[in-house]
Amino acid sequence: MTDATLATPEPRARRGRPGSAALLFANTLATAGLVVLVLIALIALAAPILPLADPDVTAPADRLMPVFSAGHPLGTDHLGRDILSRLIWGTRISLAVGLSATFIAAFFGSLLGLVAGYAGGRTDSMVMRGIDMVMAFPYILLALAIVAVLGPGLINALYAIALVNIPFFARNIRGITLGLSRREFVDAARLSGKTPAQILFLEILPNVLPVIVITMSTTVGWMILETAGLSFLGLGAQPPQADLGSMLGEGRKILFTSPHVSVIPGLMIFALVMSINLFGDGVRDVLDPRLRSGALTRPVARTAIMRDAPAEAPVPTAGAVLDIQDLRTEFHVGGSVYKAVGGIDLVLM
Secondary structure (H helix, E strand, O other): OOOOOOOOOOOOEEEOOOOOHHHHOHHHHHHHHHHHHHHHHHHHHHHHOOOOOOOOOOOOHHHHOOOEEEOOOEEEEOOEEEHHHHHHHHHHHHHHHHHHHHHHHHHHHHHHHHHHHHHHHHHHHHHHHHHHHHOOOOOOHHHHHHHHHHHOOOHHHHHEEEHHHHHHHHHHHHHHHHHHHHHHHHHHHHOOOOOOHHHHHHHHHHHHHHHHHHHHHHHHHHHHHHHHHHHHOOOOOOOOOOHHHHHHHHHHHHOOOOOOHHHHHHHHHHHHHHHHHHHHHHHHHHOOOOOOOHHOOOOOOOOOOOOOOOOOOOOOOOOEEEEEEEEEEEEOOOOOOEEEEEEEEEEEE
């Protein structure tokens, strides 16, 4: 046990748990991921106003220039195109496609999950058997098959990635909806005369929104990776359009002679996906009711004992084996104090 004197003035007392924002920013990894993600997103969004070279203009005389070359900070590729310009524009495209695919998959997957979980019976069986059939195929092979049918292109790759990820949202939301549909507030809504659609979207949907947000935040990184994978194979972005996957694929043939052509977009993919995953994990920890227990800001184990003499000396209870008077327990988190036990007396005879 370590003795410690409480600093004066005392920290501001506060009851209750920290808010969602406080929990999120108390998670160092999630905060770091958010900072990196915001920085990348701002640079990508500012691409049209930045003084960048045209990402599609070729200059054979300047091909494969190394990093830190004059006029080309990150060098040029095998066609003499500026890698910095293509990297920023490619990141912009990859972010847009990944987020769009996530929203499409979340919308249709959540809708199927809500309907199946609430309706139950034959409707649930039919929807879930269809979901099981889709999930029976390896998702990357299914995405390749869809793009092969629709034809190569970034939009078709977006549709393919969104389609193969719908089952993950549907199964997750269906399980939550199945439990909520048996709750008392849903029965009360039925008795009040609300239609099934009103119950779904006014009663159940608000309760599953955190789960949808959690699933989106933890899958958008995979969406970007899958899109980059299709572009790497030549089924996504088509020349001269640049995205991170196509840049990586174009540089693989000259990896040993000019590694910067493929290493730079590879590092950007790593930074982008890692930042999204770290931030997504933080969002999950905050919104998931099973994890939102203050774990992100749990104080370091330490016992602080106040040595100040009380105004009146406590009178021991006669014949008591254990006599505890005015026991107080507090958790110090930053500049706040979260009171757990206040003024408890315990006498064991």
